[in-house]
Amino acid sequence: MIKLFHFPICPFSRRVRLSLCEMNVAFSMINENIWDERREFLALNPAGTLPLIIDEDDNIIINTYAIIEYIEEKFKDDNTNLSYISGDIYQKAEIRRLIDWFDNKFHREVTKVIIRELIDKYYQKDELDNTSPNMELVRLAQENSSYHFDYISHLINSRRWIGGDALSQADFAAAAHISCLDYLGKVDWDRWVTLKNWYARIKSRPSFSPILEDNIAGFRPPAYYSNPDF
Amino acid sequence: MIKLFHFPICPFSRRVRLSLCEMNVAFSMINENIWDERREFLALNPAGTLPLIIDEDDNIIINTYAIIEYIEEKFKDDNTNLSYISGDIYQKAEIRRLIDWFDNKFHREVTKVIIRELIDKYYQKDELDNTSPNMELVRLAQENSSYHFDYISHLINSRRWIGGDALSQADFAAAAHISCLDYLGKVDWDRWVTLKNWYARIKSRPSFSPILEDNIAGFRPPAYYSNPDF
Numbered sequence: 031m032i033k034l035f036h037f038p039i040c041p042f043s044r045r046v047r048l049s050l051c052e053m054n055v056a057f058s059m060i061n062e063n064i065w066d067e068r069r070e071f072l073a074l075n076p077a078g079t080l081p082l083i084i085d086e087d088d089n090i091i092i093n094t095y096a097i098i099e100y101i102e103e104k105f106k107d108d109n110t111n112l113s114y115i116s117g118d119i120y121q122k123a124e125i126r127r128l129i130d131w132f133d134n135k136f137h138r139e140v141t142k143v144i145i146r147e148l149i150d151k152y153y154q155k156d157e158l159d160n161t162s163p164n165m166e167l168v169r170l171a172q173e174n175s176s177y178h179f180d181y182i183s184h185l186i187n188s189r190r191w192i193g194g195d196a197l198s199q200a201d202f203a204a205a206a207h208i209s210c211l212d213y214l215g216k217v218d219w220d221r222w223v224t225l226k227n228w229y230a231r232i233k234s235r236p237s238f239s240p241i242l243e244d245n246i247a248g249f250r251p252p253a254y255y256s257n258p259d260f
Numbered sequence: 261m262i263k264l265f266h267f268p269i270c271p272f273s274r275r276v277r278l279s280l281c282e283m284n285v286a287f288s289m290i291n292e293n294i295w296d297e298r299r300e301f302l303a304l305n306p307a308g309t310l311p312l313i314i315d316e317d318d319n320i321i322i323n324t325y326a327i328i329e330y331i332e333e334k335f336k337d338d339n340t341n342l343s344y345i346s347g348d349i350y351q352k353a354e355i356r357r358l359i360d361w362f363d364n365k366f367h368r369e370v371t372k373v374i375i376r377e378l379i380d381k382y383y384q385k386d387e388l389d390n391t392s393p394n395m396e397l398v399r400l401a402q403e404n405s406s407y408h409f410d411y412i413s414h415l416i417n418s419r420r421w422i423g424g425d426a427l428s429q430a431d432f433a434a435a436a437h438i439s440c441l442d443y444l445g446k447v448d449w450d451r452w453v454t455l456k457n458w459y460a461r462i463k464s465r466p467s468f469s470p471i472l473e474d475n476i477a478g479f480r481p482p483a484y485y486s487n488p489d490f
Contacts, residue, residue, distance in 0.1 A: 096356035
Protein backbone atom coordinates (compact mmCIF):
# COMPACT_ATOMS: atom_id res chain seq x y z
CA MET A 31 0.00 0.00 0.00
CA ILE A 32 1.20 3.54 -0.73
CA LYS A 33 2.63 5.35 2.31
CA LEU A 34 2.20 9.12 2.42
CA PHE A 35 4.42 11.27 4.62
CA HIS A 36 2.37 14.37 5.36
CA PHE A 37 1.45 17.09 7.84
CA PRO A 38 -2.24 17.88 8.43
CA ILE A 39 -1.99 21.66 7.95
CA CYS A 40 0.19 21.47 4.81
CA PRO A 41 -1.71 22.44 1.63
CA PHE A 42 0.59 20.32 -0.54
CA SER A 43 0.07 17.19 1.57
CA ARG A 44 -3.67 17.85 1.54
CA ARG A 45 -3.75 17.98 -2.24
CA VAL A 46 -2.07 14.58 -2.48
CA ARG A 47 -4.53 13.11 0.06
CA LEU A 48 -7.46 14.49 -1.94
CA SER A 49 -6.03 13.19 -5.21
CA LEU A 50 -5.38 9.68 -3.92
CA CYS A 51 -8.89 9.49 -2.44
CA GLU A 52 -10.51 10.77 -5.64
CA MET A 53 -8.49 8.19 -7.59
CA ASN A 54 -9.76 5.46 -5.20
CA VAL A 55 -6.20 4.57 -4.20
CA ALA A 56 -5.72 3.09 -0.73
CA PHE A 57 -2.87 4.62 1.28
CA SER A 58 -1.59 4.92 4.82
CA MET A 59 -0.30 8.16 6.33
CA ILE A 60 2.73 9.02 8.43
CA ASN A 61 2.60 12.34 10.23
CA GLU A 62 5.95 14.04 9.66
CA ASN A 63 6.89 17.12 11.70
CA ILE A 64 9.44 18.55 9.29
CA TRP A 65 10.64 21.01 11.97
CA ASP A 66 12.22 18.04 13.79
CA GLU A 67 14.55 17.49 10.79
CA ARG A 68 14.41 13.77 11.46
CA ARG A 69 17.50 12.11 10.03
CA GLU A 70 15.54 9.15 8.59
CA PHE A 71 13.27 11.56 6.74
CA LEU A 72 16.14 13.67 5.39
CA ALA A 73 17.69 10.44 4.09
CA LEU A 74 14.50 9.93 2.07
CA ASN A 75 14.27 13.57 0.94
CA PRO A 76 17.35 15.80 1.24
CA ALA A 77 15.13 18.87 0.67
CA GLY A 78 13.30 18.01 3.91
CA THR A 79 9.94 18.93 2.41
CA LEU A 80 6.48 17.36 2.29
CA PRO A 81 4.70 15.55 0.77
CA LEU A 82 6.55 12.34 -0.01
CA ILE A 83 5.19 8.93 -0.95
CA ILE A 84 6.67 5.45 -0.95
CA ASP A 85 4.75 3.22 -3.28
CA GLU A 86 4.07 -0.50 -3.04
CA ASP A 87 7.32 -1.26 -4.89
CA ASP A 88 9.33 0.93 -2.47
CA ASN A 89 9.84 3.72 -4.99
CA ILE A 90 10.16 7.12 -3.35
CA ILE A 91 8.36 10.00 -5.03
CA ILE A 92 9.05 13.48 -3.75
CA ASN A 93 7.11 16.76 -3.90
CA THR A 94 3.65 17.66 -5.08
CA TYR A 95 4.48 18.27 -8.75
CA ALA A 96 6.16 14.86 -9.18
CA ILE A 97 3.58 13.03 -7.04
CA ILE A 98 0.52 14.50 -8.77
CA GLU A 99 1.83 13.81 -12.28
CA TYR A 100 2.76 10.28 -11.11
CA ILE A 101 -0.73 9.69 -9.68
CA GLU A 102 -2.38 11.08 -12.82
CA GLU A 103 -0.31 8.86 -15.10
CA LYS A 104 -0.56 5.74 -12.95
CA PHE A 105 -4.21 5.80 -11.92
CA LYS A 106 -6.06 7.68 -14.64
CA ASP A 107 -8.64 5.65 -16.47
CA ASP A 108 -9.65 6.73 -19.95
CA ASN A 109 -12.66 4.39 -19.92
CA THR A 110 -14.23 5.98 -16.88
CA ASN A 111 -12.76 9.47 -17.52
CA LEU A 112 -11.00 9.25 -14.16
CA SER A 113 -8.42 12.04 -14.44
CA TYR A 114 -8.07 15.45 -12.85
CA ILE A 115 -5.75 16.95 -15.45
CA SER A 116 -8.04 16.18 -18.34
CA GLY A 117 -9.37 17.65 -21.56
CA ASP A 118 -7.40 18.78 -24.59
CA ILE A 119 -3.85 20.11 -24.39
CA TYR A 120 -5.08 23.70 -23.77
CA GLN A 121 -7.49 22.63 -21.08
CA LYS A 122 -4.64 20.81 -19.34
CA ALA A 123 -2.45 23.91 -19.63
CA GLU A 124 -5.21 25.99 -18.02
CA ILE A 125 -5.49 23.53 -15.12
CA ARG A 126 -1.71 23.60 -14.62
CA ARG A 127 -1.66 27.42 -14.81
CA LEU A 128 -4.15 27.53 -11.95
CA ILE A 129 -2.37 24.85 -9.92
CA ASP A 130 0.72 27.06 -10.16
CA TRP A 131 -1.38 30.11 -9.21
CA PHE A 132 -2.40 28.47 -5.93
CA ASP A 133 0.83 26.64 -5.14
CA ASN A 134 3.05 29.63 -5.85
CA LYS A 135 1.22 32.96 -5.93
CA PHE A 136 -1.54 32.21 -3.41
CA HIS A 137 0.90 30.26 -1.23
CA ARG A 138 3.50 33.04 -1.20
CA GLU A 139 1.01 35.84 -0.58
CA VAL A 140 -1.38 34.09 1.81
CA THR A 141 -1.03 30.49 3.06
CA LYS A 142 2.72 30.47 3.63
CA VAL A 143 2.64 33.63 5.76
CA ILE A 144 -0.29 32.51 7.92
CA ILE A 145 1.10 28.98 8.39
CA ARG A 146 4.57 30.32 9.17
CA GLU A 147 3.31 32.74 11.80
CA LEU A 148 0.82 30.41 13.47
CA ILE A 149 2.01 26.84 12.88
CA ASP A 150 5.73 26.85 12.04
CA LYS A 151 6.56 29.15 14.96
CA TYR A 152 4.51 27.01 17.36
CA TYR A 153 6.41 23.89 16.29
CA GLN A 154 9.75 25.65 16.54
CA LYS A 155 9.13 27.05 20.00
CA ASP A 156 11.99 25.05 21.49
CA GLU A 157 14.50 26.25 18.90
CA LEU A 158 13.67 29.90 18.17
CA ASP A 159 14.00 32.88 20.50
CA ASN A 160 10.92 34.73 19.39
CA THR A 161 8.00 32.54 18.45
CA SER A 162 5.12 34.95 18.99
CA PRO A 163 3.15 35.09 15.78
CA ASN A 164 3.34 38.46 14.05
CA MET A 165 -0.39 39.17 13.85
CA GLU A 166 0.14 42.19 11.60
CA LEU A 167 1.63 39.87 8.96
CA VAL A 168 -1.30 37.46 9.44
CA ARG A 169 -3.71 40.37 8.93
CA LEU A 170 -1.90 41.48 5.77
CA ALA A 171 -1.94 37.93 4.37
CA GLN A 172 -5.68 37.77 5.04
CA GLU A 173 -6.07 41.08 3.23
CA ASN A 174 -4.11 39.60 0.29
CA SER A 175 -6.56 36.70 0.18
CA SER A 176 -9.39 39.08 -0.89
CA TYR A 177 -7.85 39.59 -4.30
CA HIS A 178 -7.52 35.83 -4.77
CA PHE A 179 -11.06 35.12 -3.54
CA ASP A 180 -12.34 37.71 -6.02
CA TYR A 181 -10.41 36.00 -8.80
CA ILE A 182 -11.71 32.51 -7.87
CA SER A 183 -15.27 33.89 -7.74
CA HIS A 184 -14.75 35.42 -11.18
CA LEU A 185 -13.58 32.02 -12.54
CA ILE A 186 -16.43 30.05 -10.96
CA ASN A 187 -19.00 32.48 -12.32
CA SER A 188 -18.10 31.49 -15.86
CA ARG A 189 -17.30 27.79 -15.34
CA ARG A 190 -18.62 24.86 -13.35
CA TRP A 191 -15.32 24.37 -11.55
CA ILE A 192 -12.19 26.50 -11.14
CA GLY A 193 -10.18 25.01 -14.00
CA GLY A 194 -13.09 24.49 -16.42
CA ASP A 195 -16.31 22.52 -16.58
CA ALA A 196 -14.77 19.44 -14.98
CA LEU A 197 -13.53 19.03 -11.43
CA SER A 198 -9.74 19.18 -11.62
CA GLN A 199 -6.45 19.48 -9.79
CA ALA A 200 -7.04 23.26 -9.87
CA ASP A 201 -10.00 22.75 -7.49
CA PHE A 202 -7.96 20.41 -5.30
CA ALA A 203 -5.12 22.93 -5.14
CA ALA A 204 -7.45 25.81 -4.22
CA ALA A 205 -9.36 23.69 -1.71
CA ALA A 206 -6.15 22.41 -0.11
CA HIS A 207 -4.94 25.96 0.57
CA ILE A 208 -8.32 27.37 1.58
CA SER A 209 -9.05 24.45 3.92
CA CYS A 210 -5.80 25.16 5.81
CA LEU A 211 -6.84 28.79 6.24
CA ASP A 212 -10.32 27.66 7.26
CA TYR A 213 -8.91 25.31 9.90
CA LEU A 214 -7.21 28.37 11.39
CA GLY A 215 -10.41 30.44 11.18
CA LYS A 216 -8.96 32.79 8.56
CA VAL A 217 -11.73 32.83 5.94
CA ASP A 218 -14.57 35.32 6.36
CA TRP A 219 -17.23 33.20 4.61
CA ASP A 220 -19.98 35.80 4.90
CA ARG A 221 -18.09 38.01 2.45
CA TRP A 222 -17.58 35.33 -0.23
CA VAL A 223 -20.84 33.71 -1.28
CA THR A 224 -19.72 32.30 -4.65
CA LEU A 225 -16.54 30.92 -3.08
CA LYS A 226 -18.56 29.45 -0.22
CA ASN A 227 -20.92 27.64 -2.61
CA TRP A 228 -17.97 26.15 -4.47
CA TYR A 229 -16.26 25.15 -1.21
CA ALA A 230 -19.49 23.52 0.02
CA ARG A 231 -19.51 21.36 -3.12
CA ILE A 232 -15.90 20.31 -2.47
CA LYS A 233 -16.50 19.78 1.25
CA SER A 234 -19.35 17.36 0.62
CA ARG A 235 -17.20 15.01 -1.45
CA PRO A 236 -16.22 11.77 0.32
CA SER A 237 -12.54 12.50 -0.49
CA PHE A 238 -12.76 15.56 1.74
CA SER A 239 -14.10 13.82 4.88
CA PRO A 240 -10.70 12.77 6.28
CA ILE A 241 -9.48 16.37 5.92
CA LEU A 242 -12.49 17.65 7.83
CA GLU A 243 -11.61 15.25 10.65
CA ASP A 244 -8.04 16.56 10.98
CA ASN A 245 -7.10 17.76 14.40
CA ILE A 246 -3.68 18.92 15.48
CA ALA A 247 -2.63 19.48 19.06
CA GLY A 248 -2.65 23.11 20.09
CA PHE A 249 -5.01 24.22 17.34
CA ARG A 250 -8.73 23.60 17.57
CA PRO A 251 -10.57 24.41 14.32
CA PRO A 252 -13.77 26.51 14.39
CA ALA A 253 -16.99 24.49 14.82
CA TYR A 254 -18.08 25.12 11.19
CA TYR A 255 -14.76 23.75 9.83
CA SER A 256 -16.00 20.16 9.63
CA ASN A 257 -19.57 20.97 8.64
CA PRO A 258 -20.37 20.66 4.89
CA ASP A 259 -23.44 22.88 5.47
CA PHE A 260 -21.48 25.66 7.11
CA MET B 261 4.82 30.64 -35.19
CA ILE B 262 4.93 30.45 -31.37
CA LYS B 263 5.50 33.80 -29.66
CA LEU B 264 7.37 33.73 -26.34
CA PHE B 265 7.10 36.61 -23.88
CA HIS B 266 10.31 36.49 -21.87
CA PHE B 267 13.02 38.40 -20.04
CA PRO B 268 16.68 37.52 -20.73
CA ILE B 269 17.74 37.15 -17.07
CA CYS B 270 14.70 35.11 -16.02
CA PRO B 271 15.54 31.43 -15.34
CA PHE B 272 11.99 30.34 -16.15
CA SER B 273 11.98 32.09 -19.53
CA ARG B 274 15.40 30.61 -20.25
CA ARG B 275 14.16 27.08 -19.60
CA VAL B 276 11.34 27.54 -22.11
CA ARG B 277 13.77 28.94 -24.71
CA LEU B 278 16.09 25.94 -24.20
CA SER B 279 13.19 23.48 -24.40
CA LEU B 280 11.74 24.94 -27.59
CA CYS B 281 15.20 24.94 -29.23
CA GLU B 282 15.91 21.36 -28.15
CA MET B 283 12.51 20.35 -29.54
CA ASN B 284 13.38 22.08 -32.85
CA VAL B 285 10.37 24.38 -32.56
CA ALA B 286 10.65 27.77 -34.26
CA PHE B 287 9.53 30.72 -32.14
CA SER B 288 9.83 34.48 -31.92
CA MET B 289 10.53 36.36 -28.70
CA ILE B 290 9.04 39.47 -27.14
CA ASN B 291 11.08 41.07 -24.37
CA GLU B 292 8.67 41.85 -21.52
CA ASN B 293 9.78 44.08 -18.65
CA ILE B 294 7.31 42.84 -16.05
CA TRP B 295 8.20 45.77 -13.75
CA ASP B 296 6.38 48.07 -16.21
CA GLU B 297 3.10 46.21 -15.45
CA ARG B 298 2.03 46.79 -19.04
CA ARG B 299 -1.77 46.67 -19.25
CA GLU B 300 -1.77 44.59 -22.46
CA PHE B 301 0.43 41.99 -20.78
CA LEU B 302 -1.68 41.86 -17.60
CA ALA B 303 -4.71 41.27 -19.83
CA LEU B 304 -2.92 38.17 -21.14
CA ASN B 305 -1.73 37.03 -17.70
CA PRO B 306 -3.36 38.50 -14.59
CA ALA B 307 -0.50 37.09 -12.47
CA GLY B 308 1.89 39.38 -14.40
CA THR B 309 4.56 36.69 -14.53
CA LEU B 310 6.84 35.24 -17.19
CA PRO B 311 7.13 33.15 -19.27
CA LEU B 312 4.01 33.16 -21.46
CA ILE B 313 3.54 31.77 -24.95
CA ILE B 314 0.94 32.36 -27.64
CA ASP B 315 0.86 29.47 -30.04
CA GLU B 316 0.09 29.44 -33.75
CA ASP B 317 -3.64 29.00 -33.01
CA ASP B 318 -3.63 32.01 -30.64
CA ASN B 319 -3.88 29.87 -27.52
CA ILE B 320 -2.26 31.49 -24.50
CA ILE B 321 -0.21 29.23 -22.24
CA ILE B 322 1.00 30.66 -18.96
CA ASN B 323 3.86 29.78 -16.60
CA THR B 324 6.72 27.33 -16.83
CA TYR B 325 4.92 24.28 -15.44
CA ALA B 326 2.04 24.55 -17.93
CA ILE B 327 4.29 25.53 -20.85
CA ILE B 328 6.83 22.74 -20.33
CA GLU B 329 4.20 20.01 -19.98
CA TYR B 330 2.47 21.44 -23.07
CA ILE B 331 5.72 21.42 -25.08
CA GLU B 332 6.53 17.88 -23.92
CA GLU B 333 3.09 16.59 -24.90
CA LYS B 334 2.89 18.47 -28.20
CA PHE B 335 6.40 18.02 -29.58
CA LYS B 336 7.71 14.79 -28.09
CA ASP B 337 8.48 12.12 -30.63
CA ASP B 338 8.50 8.51 -29.48
CA ASN B 339 10.17 7.38 -32.72
CA THR B 340 13.21 9.58 -32.26
CA ASN B 341 13.08 9.56 -28.43
CA LEU B 342 12.69 13.31 -28.49
CA SER B 343 11.46 14.05 -24.96
CA TYR B 344 13.04 15.64 -21.91
CA ILE B 345 10.72 14.15 -19.33
CA SER B 346 11.33 10.60 -20.44
CA GLY B 347 11.88 7.10 -19.10
CA ASP B 348 9.56 5.08 -16.89
CA ILE B 349 7.12 6.64 -14.43
CA TYR B 350 9.77 6.72 -11.65
CA GLN B 351 12.39 8.27 -13.90
CA LYS B 352 9.89 10.97 -14.81
CA ALA B 353 9.10 11.56 -11.14
CA GLU B 354 12.83 11.95 -10.42
CA ILE B 355 13.16 14.53 -13.23
CA ARG B 356 10.15 16.45 -11.89
CA ARG B 357 11.52 16.29 -8.31
CA LEU B 358 14.71 17.95 -9.53
CA ILE B 359 12.89 20.54 -11.66
CA ASP B 360 11.03 21.51 -8.50
CA TRP B 361 14.32 21.55 -6.55
CA PHE B 362 15.74 24.17 -8.92
CA ASP B 363 12.58 26.15 -9.57
CA ASN B 364 11.60 26.36 -5.92
CA LYS B 365 14.41 25.57 -3.48
CA PHE B 366 17.37 26.82 -5.52
CA HIS B 367 15.32 29.77 -6.78
CA ARG B 368 14.18 30.82 -3.30
CA GLU B 369 17.61 30.41 -1.68
CA VAL B 370 19.83 31.69 -4.49
CA THR B 371 18.59 32.98 -7.88
CA LYS B 372 15.60 34.97 -6.64
CA VAL B 373 17.65 36.89 -4.06
CA ILE B 374 20.47 37.75 -6.47
CA ILE B 375 18.11 38.73 -9.30
CA ARG B 376 15.95 40.79 -6.92
CA GLU B 377 18.91 42.74 -5.53
CA LEU B 378 20.72 43.30 -8.82
CA ILE B 379 18.11 43.22 -11.59
CA ASP B 380 14.66 43.90 -10.12
CA LYS B 381 15.88 46.90 -8.15
CA TYR B 382 17.66 48.32 -11.21
CA TYR B 383 14.46 48.08 -13.26
CA GLN B 384 12.39 49.61 -10.45
CA LYS B 385 14.70 52.56 -9.91
CA ASP B 386 12.05 55.07 -10.97
CA GLU B 387 9.46 53.67 -8.57
CA LEU B 388 11.30 52.67 -5.40
CA ASP B 389 13.03 54.95 -2.90
CA ASN B 390 15.95 52.71 -2.10
CA THR B 391 17.24 50.69 -5.02
CA SER B 392 20.81 50.06 -3.92
CA PRO B 393 21.38 46.33 -4.01
CA ASN B 394 21.91 44.79 -0.58
CA MET B 395 25.27 43.15 -1.24
CA GLU B 396 25.17 41.28 2.08
CA LEU B 397 22.05 39.43 0.85
CA VAL B 398 23.79 38.76 -2.48
CA ARG B 399 26.78 37.33 -0.60
CA LEU B 400 24.54 35.11 1.55
CA ALA B 401 22.70 33.82 -1.53
CA GLN B 402 26.06 32.98 -3.11
CA GLU B 403 27.01 31.17 0.06
CA ASN B 404 23.73 29.21 -0.17
CA SER B 405 24.65 28.16 -3.69
CA SER B 406 27.59 26.07 -2.36
CA TYR B 407 25.25 23.53 -0.84
CA HIS B 408 23.36 23.24 -4.12
CA PHE B 409 26.52 22.99 -6.22
CA ASP B 410 27.74 20.20 -3.92
CA TYR B 411 24.43 18.40 -4.41
CA ILE B 412 24.51 18.76 -8.22
CA SER B 413 28.12 17.49 -8.25
CA HIS B 414 27.04 14.52 -6.15
CA LEU B 415 24.26 13.74 -8.66
CA ILE B 416 26.48 14.10 -11.73
CA ASN B 417 29.12 11.83 -10.19
CA SER B 418 26.69 8.93 -10.29
CA ARG B 419 24.75 9.72 -13.49
CA ARG B 420 25.46 11.04 -16.95
CA TRP B 421 23.11 14.00 -16.47
CA ILE B 422 21.43 15.58 -13.46
CA GLY B 423 18.12 13.73 -13.70
CA GLY B 424 19.53 10.38 -14.87
CA ASP B 425 21.43 8.98 -17.81
CA ALA B 426 19.52 11.07 -20.34
CA LEU B 427 19.58 14.83 -20.79
CA SER B 428 16.35 16.12 -19.26
CA GLN B 429 14.33 19.08 -18.08
CA ALA B 430 16.27 18.76 -14.79
CA ASP B 431 19.43 19.81 -16.67
CA PHE B 432 17.58 22.64 -18.43
CA ALA B 433 16.19 23.87 -15.09
CA ALA B 434 19.61 23.80 -13.41
CA ALA B 435 21.33 25.38 -16.42
CA ALA B 436 18.68 28.10 -16.68
CA HIS B 437 19.26 29.19 -13.08
CA ILE B 438 23.03 28.81 -13.14
CA SER B 439 23.37 30.70 -16.43
CA CYS B 440 21.57 33.70 -14.90
CA LEU B 441 24.02 33.67 -11.98
CA ASP B 442 26.90 33.27 -14.42
CA TYR B 443 25.73 36.26 -16.47
CA LEU B 444 26.01 38.28 -13.25
CA GLY B 445 29.46 36.84 -12.47
CA LYS B 446 28.19 34.98 -9.39
CA VAL B 447 29.62 31.49 -9.97
CA ASP B 448 33.14 30.76 -8.75
CA TRP B 449 33.96 28.14 -11.38
CA ASP B 450 37.41 27.32 -10.01
CA ARG B 451 35.76 25.77 -6.94
CA TRP B 452 33.34 23.52 -8.84
CA VAL B 453 35.11 21.29 -11.35
CA THR B 454 32.39 18.63 -11.76
CA LEU B 455 29.73 21.30 -12.12
CA LYS B 456 31.90 23.17 -14.61
CA ASN B 457 32.34 20.08 -16.78
CA TRP B 458 28.59 19.49 -16.83
CA TYR B 459 27.93 23.16 -17.61
CA ALA B 460 30.48 23.07 -20.45
CA ARG B 461 28.56 20.16 -21.99
CA ILE B 462 25.31 22.16 -21.77
CA LYS B 463 26.94 25.36 -23.00
CA SER B 464 28.22 23.70 -26.16
CA ARG B 465 24.72 22.62 -27.25
CA PRO B 466 23.28 24.64 -30.15
CA SER B 467 20.15 25.32 -28.04
CA PHE B 468 22.32 27.29 -25.64
CA SER B 469 23.91 29.66 -28.17
CA PRO B 470 21.12 32.27 -28.13
CA ILE B 471 21.34 32.40 -24.32
CA LEU B 472 25.08 32.99 -24.50
CA GLU B 473 24.41 35.94 -26.81
CA ASP B 474 22.00 37.63 -24.38
CA ASN B 475 22.90 41.15 -23.45
CA ILE B 476 20.84 43.46 -21.31
CA ALA B 477 21.43 47.17 -20.93
CA GLY B 478 23.23 48.10 -17.73
CA PHE B 479 24.67 44.63 -17.15
CA ARG B 480 27.68 43.42 -19.10
CA PRO B 481 28.39 39.71 -18.54
CA PRO B 482 31.94 38.51 -17.73
CA ALA B 483 34.05 37.67 -20.82
CA TYR B 484 33.92 33.90 -20.11
CA TYR B 485 30.09 33.94 -20.00
CA SER B 486 29.68 33.29 -23.71
CA ASN B 487 32.67 30.98 -24.09
CA PRO B 488 31.88 27.23 -24.11
CA ASP B 489 35.56 26.56 -23.25
CA PHE B 490 35.56 28.80 -20.21
